[in-house]
Amino acid sequence: MYDAIIIGAGPAGCTAAKTLSENGYKVLLVEKFKLPRYKSCSGQLIKKSLDLVREYFGEDVPDFTTCAPAENRGMIFTDDKGATFRFEQYGLNVWRSTFDNWLAEKAAKSGAEIRDNTSAISASESGGIVTVTLKVERIYTEQARYVIDCEGAVGAFKRKLLNITPQxxxxxxxxxxxxxxxxxxxxxxxxxxxxxxxxxxxxxxxxxxxxxxxxxxxxxxxxxxxxxxxxxxxxxxxxxxxxxxxxxxxxxHIRPDYTINYGVGRVLFAGEIAGFLNPMGEGISAAMESGHHAAVSIINNFDNPDSICSDYKERTALLYDYMKRQWNLIARMTDTFNEMKV
Ligand SMILES: Cc1cc2nc3c(=O)[nH]c(=O)nc-3n(C[C@H](O)[C@H](O)[C@H](O)COP(=O)(O)OP(=O)(O)OC[C@H]3O[C@@H](n4cnc5c(N)ncnc54)[C@H](O)[C@@H]3O)c2cc1C
CATH class of the missing domain: 3.30.9.10 (D-Amino Acid Oxidase, subunit A, domain 2)
Incomplete structure (x- = not known):
């Protein structure tokens, strides 16, 4: 019996696993692919992501995760009319497979058990326990008091749980x-x-x-x-x-009327699967931040499951506001994203 099973070893899942395990909770982190796994990404870590790595993982992003040129100096946007806007800011250029694997290793060093090549297929809740069906070559189950679903955009586990079709x-x-x-x-x-x-x-x-x-x-x-x-x-x-x-x-596809899915019962959502994503697909910072807050909400309300989702929502309110401000900024820059103006 685990305190928490975390689904997906991306930035959200690794941060959630690290936060829970370093606080003494028994954590199982399952990842569908063999680690280090490939993730399609531009691999730009903005300053906020670098700060969050330092805060949650206790050290700076190591050089071996970067690719050339290691330093990212910011973003240059060309709007729908051809005008350019420069946003100068120090960041890093990483390979996601190496960076995410380093995050997973940090979570493992804090005590999280990691099983790669393992897919979470479904979950059911009864008597305060969530039973998660996992698949390697065979199908078997594990139990936990809580689950944090950090499976990223594909979202097959969440789709099955909530029966929804995302855009x-x-x-x-x-x-x-x-x-x-x-x-x-x-x-x-x-x-x-x-x-x-x-x-x-x-x-x-x-x-x-x-x-x-x-x-x-x-x-x-x-x-x-x-x-x-x-x-x-x-x-x-x-x-x-x-x-x-x-x-x-x-x-x-973030739309003006999008909502964040915080969770259902004892299953919380964090990262992209919850709907946290900034414009131009910048999602690593939001994944780490939401993964951390989901874990803290479980820690603070472990014996009070009815409070967890609302606590998680409160903890991520600033993150959600940041995300809305970013979309609004893009909407003001270019007519292409006009509909996102709030
Ligand atoms: C082309 C592209 C470029 C991008 N560029 C940037 C960028 O430069 N900077 C930036 O900040 N963001 C970028 N992003 C966004 C960023 O990649 C995501 O927002 C971020 O990876 C989300 O993190 P996550 O932890 O929520 O999910 P992910 O990183 O997607 O991790 C989810 C993990 O869960 C695993 N998984 C899925 N289903 C299951 C299951 N059923 N059981 C077990 N494991 C499962 C997956 O294999 C994966 O390892 C880009 C995205 C794309 C598509």
Whole structure:
């Protein structure tokens, strides 16, 4: 019997596992894939993420998790009319597989038991105990007083639990050898509606040029991507010598009327699956912060389950306000996100 089973070893799950286990709680962290697992991501840790790592994990992000150029100097947005806005801020450029694996190791050092290659399939609650069905090669169950679901955007576990169909944005990015007349230390977002149905972006990881587009309709990926590549060739001298990798993923589609799902019964949601996601897909800081607060709410109300969700909601109120302010800022910058104005 565990005090908590955490589903998913991303930033939300690792932070929740670390917070609970370092406070003496018996924690099982399950991860669907073999660790270190791959996660499609630009891997930009903004200053807030770096500060949260220091606060929750007790040290700075280690050099071995970074890729070149290690320093990210901020973001440069091009709005729907072609005007650029610079946001200068120190950050880091990491490979998510290495960074997230380091977070998982830190959680393990604090006492969390980690089982990778293990999927959480379903859960049922009875008499104050949650029974979680897990699958490796066989199907078996484990029990806990609480579950924190940190499974990220895909959300099969939550979908089964709540019987809901979430809305997604599809992301498509390529990694290539080549050259471009842009400073590799920045993350570039392009909000012109002719280039994507959400945003298009460029950044560099270990000399690989990463070019991506986000769409609502899967069938439009190729045409938007082709338009984005010609735009980059024409405006920034992009030259692709060899395409190395293609990467497709999803992220929650944040709408003006979105709500955060805090939890149901003894199951809490944290990170992307709860709905925490900042504009341009910046979600690592929100994942760590919500994972931490979900864990603290369990610690503070362990024998008082009816108070946990409301406590968690209160603890994340500032995070939610921050997220709304960020969306509002983007909405004021560009008509593409006008609907997000609050
Ligand atoms: C293309 C792209 C670029 C991005 N760039 C950035 C960026 O530069 N900076 C930034 O801050 N954010 C970025 N994000 C967003 C960021 O990746 C997410 O917001 C963040 O990873 C969310 O963390 P999480 O812990 O909630 O989920 P995840 O990191 O997705 O972790 C969830 C984990 O749960 C596991 N899992 C899923 N289902 C189960 C199950 N049933 N049982 C067991 N395990 C399960 C998954 O395998 C995964 O390891 C980007 C996203 C995309 C798609």
């Amino acid at each position: 997604y944005i599809l992301t498509f990015q390529t990694f290539s050898q080549g050259s471009i007349d842009l400073d590799h230390h920045y993350f570039y977002a392009f909000l012109q509606p002719e280039l994507s149905e959400y945003d298009a972006w460029f950044n560099v990881k270990d000399d690989q040029l990463v070019l991506g587009v986000a769409v609502k309709d899967k069938s439009k990926i190729e045409s938007y991507y082709a338009r984005f590549i010609s735009y980059m060739e024409k405006n920034y001298g992009l030259k692709i010598e060899k395409q190395l990798k293609i990467d497709k993923w999803i992220m929650p």
